Structures are given as structure tokens and as C-alpha cells.
Amino acid sequence: MEKILSRNINVPDSQSLDVYIKRGGYDALKKALSLPSEKVISIVAESGLRGRGGAGFPAGMKWKLLPADRTAARYLICNADEGEPGTFKDRQIIELDPHLLIEGMTIAAYAIGACRGFIYIRGEYDWIARVLVRALREAEDKGFSGVDILNSGHQFCIDVFRGAGSYICGEETALIESLEGKAGRPRLKPPFPAAFGLYGQPTVVQNVATLASIPFIINMGPDVFKSFGKPRSYGTMLFGICGHVNKSGVYEYPMGTSLKKLIYEVAGGIKDNKKLKAVIPGGLSAPILKADEIDIEMDFDSLIAAGSILGTGGIIVLDEDVSIPFVAQKAARFFAHESCGQCTPCREGTSMLKLLIDRIAAAEGSLADIEQVLRLCRYIKGSTLCAMGDAAAFSVGTMVKKFREEFEALVK
Amino acid sequence: MDNKAKRHIIKLVSRFPSKESALLPALALLQKKYGYIAEDDLVELSEIMNLPEARVFSTASFYSMLSLKKTGRYHIQVCMNVVCSLLNGASLLSYISEKLGIREGEVTPDGLFSLASVECLGSCGYAPAIQINMEHYENISIEKVDGLIEAIKKKER
Incomplete structure (x- = not known):
């Protein structure tokens, strides 16, 4: 299967800019910069891409909610605070393909007219933050990020901002508070960040995997993206499978892939040939499924119909011995x-x-x-x-x- | 805090569109440098950044990676969330506790180690995991823990 979010991860030195460019990296950015920003917004909206951080909010819609007046400063924040237990997908992108995120973010910034961006990464991911800082420096040196991106006159500077150990900072307004140097306490909404975000300015906060999906959408077009997954859940998902399985890890599959298949085929089945007792399908916040409820497709609607949520796609597998x-x-x-x-x-x-x-x-x-x-x-x-x-x-x-x-x- | 830390913090303040954004990085810097954040440093930080002391304290006391209490020079945190504790994290915690002769929240008499349990470290696919200061260790076992602790002891002898 063609990959959207993990196509580079097995290539040697996948973090380096040279390798990324050799594999077609930053072509999407060039293409996006040649289009009017409204066109970039409409392509992403048309793709049906929804947020991969848990809530599943349509990505293009989030951009369209920003005020039309572009004169005031606006910010783009990447939410890399991955803290939902059972979730370890975003770190794979940043650790092994950081330029994919930087490119996706830079395209998003161009679309919404943001000149300044932050990647809010959880404090415990220190070594991953260092990979990111290195990649950003490389991207700036070669003009893919910074003051005059590819001589287009567009500016987008990204700072890596480290969290300090707080799950709730993954909630977008708590994240903003944290970036403002406060305790991470969610704000009363409305107003939403689109109207009143970082420093009171219009702000978009999006998950790593959401932003990293954008280069593919720009390169291949919304229809190719929509050939993955199913209606209302287009594209692929990085499923993190962990717990009592033989091969825990991060696996990219189309939205709508069977949970049973993910556990028994992709992750090699239950450890020590034990029986399955239950599955938490989308990070710890997702309501638990019993063993006889896993004949289900992993997409937004199917999981809601089953009384759970797709959440972050972090699948916690529990065997028969678990209390x-x-x-x-x-x-x-x-x-x-x-x-x-x-x-x-x-x-x-x-x-x-x-x-x-x-x-x-x-x-x-x-x-x-x-x-x-x-x-x-x-x-x-x-x-x-x-x-x-x-x-x-x-x-x-x-x-x-x-x-x-x-x-x-x-x-x- | 020493002058070097002060200079670093002043530089941090100029990096952000709003000075308040430098608070968390400044606190993290002090945490990394001294292993905890002393009350005097909180006061000094509030003066350098021209922020109310209460505001600085509010932020410093909220985050689990910032400590207002002196920890060991090597602060060991053991993940005790669902996946890690199902895959032996719980026995790791009691093993380390016994090995070092300290309970959670305590420091060894020589000041070298302290121990704490921690919520999800983001290593569920590579469980169990522990963190020693800023270093992350995954797929950890009792043998590996022994090796890490011995290496630290040897280095600090």
C-alpha cells in the first residue's frame, strides 16, 4: 500500500534534508507557493482531512474559521504534546521524518497567512525535540523555512517549544496558555483560538499527523487522498498498537481498516497465544471494547456507532489475564x-x-x-x-x- | 542562580513575541541546571522577567517535570500507566525502590538518586519505560536497570 505518513521512515538517514529532497520532499511546498493561498485552503478542505489528534475536526474548516482580515498577526501551532496513554504515533513522524512535518506546517502557514509558528512538543521527548531543531536549522539554511521561503517573499519561522510534563496541555487552549508561560488550564470557549488564540491573536492548532498529511494532499490532489479510507474518514491513520500483542509498533493503514486485522495480522496477534479480553481503541480516553466487539472498522463514524471513539488511533490490547x-x-x-x-x-x-x-x-x-x-x-x-x-x-x-x-x- | 543562567534567561525573553512565553523555557533551564527550582530562584526569576512572583510559582508548581523540591542528581521516573504497568513496570518500581533503599519521593542519603512514578511517557509501544533526568529508556528490564544504575554509580564514584 502507498504510504502517506510513513513512506520515508525505513530509508537510511531519513531525517536528513538531502534524503528528504531526493525522495520528492518540499515539492509540495513549491507547488503550494505557486498557487493562491485560497486555492491551498480549498484543496485541503476538499480532501476531507480531519484532525488526527483525537477530536477529528476537519482541517480545512479550521483554517476557514480564521477571520478574513489578514492584517493582524496570526499563529500556527503544531500540537506535538502527544500524551494520551497508548499513543506514540507523532513521535515516529518527528523522529524519522521531521521534514515532512516542517513542510506540512509551512504549507499550512502559507495557506492561512501565518508568519510565526510553534511546535509544542512534550518535554519528555527531549531527544526527538533535538532531531526537530536540527531539521529546522537545515530547512532554514536551504530556504525552506524562515524569512523568505524559496524566494517567494513569504515568511514563516518555526520555534520548537518544549512542554514540561502535563497531559492537559494537549488540549489546544491549555497548550496556548502553556505557551504563554502559564499553567496549562483550558480556556472557556468561545472564543475559539481561530478568533482569540496565542497572545489573543487568530491561531490554528493542529496535530503532527494532520499537518504531515498535507504535502501528500498538495502533491497528489484531494482525490488521490480520498482514495484512501472511506467517506467522512479519508486518508490513512498511524495506528499505534501496544499492550499484549506480539509486534507492538506504529502501523500506517487506511482509515476504516478492521480492528481485528490490525491486532491479529498487523500486530501479530496476542502474546503467548492467550485469548483477547478487551481493547481500548483510541488512547486511554476511548471507551473500552470487549473481545466480541472488535469486528469493527477503525474510522470516526464506526467507532462512535460502537460507543467508542477513534481518538488518537492508539490501540491498547489487553489479554485474558488482565484485571x-x-x-x-x-x-x-x-x-x-x-x-x-x-x-x-x-x-x-x-x-x-x-x-x-x-x-x-x-x-x-x-x-x-x-x-x-x-x-x-x-x-x-x-x-x-x-x-x-x-x-x-x-x-x-x-x-x-x-x-x-x-x-x-x-x-x- | 549564577550569572550564566541569568544571561541565558535574558536572552530567552527576547526570543518570543511576548516575554511571558520565556517563562517555561526559563524554568526548564533552572530545572536542568540545578535538578530542581529553589524558592530564591523563583523570586529572582520573577524580578528578571518582571512578572508577579505568584505567577511564576503558579507555572512552576503545575508541571510534573519541574520540581520545587531537591531531587537526587539522578532522578529516576518509572512509568506506571496502563501499558507499562501491565508489562512489568510495577515490579520495576518496587525493584528499584528496594535496590536503592528509597521509596517514591525520597532521595538516597548520598544525594545521588531519587525515585518517582510518572504518568505516560509516550512509550506504550516500547514498554516498559523509565526516564533518568532527561534520558528516556524503553523496553527496559531489571537487567538493564541494574546496568544503568551501576554505570551511574561508577561514573560518580
């Missing part, structure tokens, strides 16, 4: 730890969830605690400032609902 209350404990601990503390339902709700699940897992709970977990999840849903409260409630709540007997066995 779901143990997983719920880890999830509850995670969300309680990462809650920014700003709004009450999330701050208190996730802490209470953790307390209750810990009690149940320690076999010190009661049936009433299980009911209380489910009640709390209902109360948290829809009442928090950002999507993290919902994620905690859906993630933990679904584990309790679908594997209730395991929780009950611990309290009887």
Missing part, C-alpha cells in the same frame, strides 16, 4: 493526576473516581461504591470545561459497565 479493575485504577489515577484543577466536576470528580476505584480494587469497597462510580461518571459528563472530564467519565465508566462482574467480584 479490568486494575486498568480502571490506572485510568482513574491518570485522570485525577492530570486534571488541571480548574473546574469542580473534573477536579473533584476524577479524585473521587480514583478514591472509589482504589477502594474497590483493594477489595475494601461495596456495591454502593460501584453505583457511586457510575453516578459520578454521569455527573461529570458534559459538565466540565474541556473534554478531559468526559474522557475520564467515559473511560472509567465504560470499564465498570462492561466488566461489572469483575468489579462486583471484588466487593462481595
Whole structure:
């Protein structure tokens, strides 16, 4: 299969500009610069590309939401804060094909008229940030980035900005706050970043894999991009498969690929020939699927229909020996730890969830605690400032609902 | 903080469209240099950047990679999220704890090591993972941990 996001990763020295150019790199940028910026926007909108960071927002639409007046400064931020447990796809792009991201970002900046950009990368990815800084310097030296890109008169300067350990900074307004030197607390919306973003200016925040899809779309045209995947979920996805599989790793497949195939063929099946118990299909925030629910296509709509989400495409595979209350404990601990503390339902709700699940897992709970977990999840849903409260409630709540007997066995 | 750090921070401030954006990089610089951020340095930083002390503290206390408490010269963090803990992360934590004779949040008497559990390091496909200061180690085993700790001890002897 032709690859969009991983076509260069197995080539020796794939991080270098020379190799990237030899393989057709920066041709899309040249092409984009020869087109009016509105045309670039319409090509990307037409491709149906949707955000790969979890929310699936249409990429072209995000650009179109910016105010028409281009006189004020506007910013493009790449969200490389990859922190959703089970997710390790963006790092592959940056580590092995950094110029793909730089090219995609530079095209996006041209389309929206941004002169300044940031790549917000999670602090723990120190070695990957260094790859990126090196690649950026190379790109600037050769005129693919910086003040006068390929003598076009267009300017786009990118800074690598390192996070400092916070999951919530992957939420776009928390990320902006963090870039402004504050604690990463999501903003009340509206206004959305398109109107009021970094330093109060119009801002677009997009995921690594979203931006890295753009060179292909410009080179090949929206129709070729749409030949991958299926309606409303075009293109490919970098699926990160981990947990109890024989070959964990990042695999690029079209949207809509069968989850069963990804686990049993692509990732080599369950470790030690054990049986499958459950799958968390899109990062820890995605509601869990039971073993008999994995005959499903991995695209936005199919997963929603199955009561889960595609999320980041990070697939956590759990074998028959896994205790779901143990997983719920880890999830509850995670969300309680990462809650920014700003709004009450999330701050208190996730802490209470953790307390209750810990009690149940320690076999010190009661049936009433299980009911209380489910009640709390209902109360948290829809009442928090950002999507993290919902994620905690859906993630933990679904584990309790679908594997209730395991929780009950611990309290009887 | 020393003069070199101060100069570096002043340079950072000029790099961004707004000086506030230099705060996180400045804090990270102090963290890297001293292994933690001392209260005096927070005060000094607020003066250099002309930001309220409370604002600097608010940011410094929010992020898990910034520590306001002195840690060991080698701060070991063990990922305890779902995938790592299912693939032996939990036993790694107790192994290191026993080996170094310290619990989570503690520092060895010689000041060399400190230990903490950490949420997802982004290594789920290469689990379990640990981080020592800014270095990331994946597909880690008890043997590999032994090797890393011994190498540090030898280097620091």
C-alpha cells in the first residue's frame, strides 16, 4: 500500500534534508507557493482531512474559521504534546521524518497567512525535540523555512517549544496558555483560538499527523487522498498498537481498516497465544471494547456507532489475564493526576473516581461504591470545561459497565 | 542562580513575541541546571522577567517535570500507566525502590538518586519505560536497570 505518513521512515538517514529532497520532499511546498493561498485552503478542505489528534475536526474548516482580515498577526501551532496513554504515533513522524512535518506546517502557514509558528512538543521527548531543531536549522539554511521561503517573499519561522510534563496541555487552549508561560488550564470557549488564540491573536492548532498529511494532499490532489479510507474518514491513520500483542509498533493503514486485522495480522496477534479480553481503541480516553466487539472498522463514524471513539488511533490490547479493575485504577489515577484543577466536576470528580476505584480494587469497597462510580461518571459528563472530564467519565465508566462482574467480584 | 543562567534567561525573553512565553523555557533551564527550582530562584526569576512572583510559582508548581523540591542528581521516573504497568513496570518500581533503599519521593542519603512514578511517557509501544533526568529508556528490564544504575554509580564514584 502507498504510504502517506510513513513512506520515508525505513530509508537510511531519513531525517536528513538531502534524503528528504531526493525522495520528492518540499515539492509540495513549491507547488503550494505557486498557487493562491485560497486555492491551498480549498484543496485541503476538499480532501476531507480531519484532525488526527483525537477530536477529528476537519482541517480545512479550521483554517476557514480564521477571520478574513489578514492584517493582524496570526499563529500556527503544531500540537506535538502527544500524551494520551497508548499513543506514540507523532513521535515516529518527528523522529524519522521531521521534514515532512516542517513542510506540512509551512504549507499550512502559507495557506492561512501565518508568519510565526510553534511546535509544542512534550518535554519528555527531549531527544526527538533535538532531531526537530536540527531539521529546522537545515530547512532554514536551504530556504525552506524562515524569512523568505524559496524566494517567494513569504515568511514563516518555526520555534520548537518544549512542554514540561502535563497531559492537559494537549488540549489546544491549555497548550496556548502553556505557551504563554502559564499553567496549562483550558480556556472557556468561545472564543475559539481561530478568533482569540496565542497572545489573543487568530491561531490554528493542529496535530503532527494532520499537518504531515498535507504535502501528500498538495502533491497528489484531494482525490488521490480520498482514495484512501472511506467517506467522512479519508486518508490513512498511524495506528499505534501496544499492550499484549506480539509486534507492538506504529502501523500506517487506511482509515476504516478492521480492528481485528490490525491486532491479529498487523500486530501479530496476542502474546503467548492467550485469548483477547478487551481493547481500548483510541488512547486511554476511548471507551473500552470487549473481545466480541472488535469486528469493527477503525474510522470516526464506526467507532462512535460502537460507543467508542477513534481518538488518537492508539490501540491498547489487553489479554485474558488482565484485571479490568486494575486498568480502571490506572485510568482513574491518570485522570485525577492530570486534571488541571480548574473546574469542580473534573477536579473533584476524577479524585473521587480514583478514591472509589482504589477502594474497590483493594477489595475494601461495596456495591454502593460501584453505583457511586457510575453516578459520578454521569455527573461529570458534559459538565466540565474541556473534554478531559468526559474522557475520564467515559473511560472509567465504560470499564465498570462492561466488566461489572469483575468489579462486583471484588466487593462481595 | 549564577550569572550564566541569568544571561541565558535574558536572552530567552527576547526570543518570543511576548516575554511571558520565556517563562517555561526559563524554568526548564533552572530545572536542568540545578535538578530542581529553589524558592530564591523563583523570586529572582520573577524580578528578571518582571512578572508577579505568584505567577511564576503558579507555572512552576503545575508541571510534573519541574520540581520545587531537591531531587537526587539522578532522578529516576518509572512509568506506571496502563501499558507499562501491565508489562512489568510495577515490579520495576518496587525493584528499584528496594535496590536503592528509597521509596517514591525520597532521595538516597548520598544525594545521588531519587525515585518517582510518572504518568505516560509516550512509550506504550516500547514498554516498559523509565526516564533518568532527561534520558528516556524503553523496553527496559531489571537487567538493564541494574546496568544503568551501576554505570551511574561508577561514573560518580
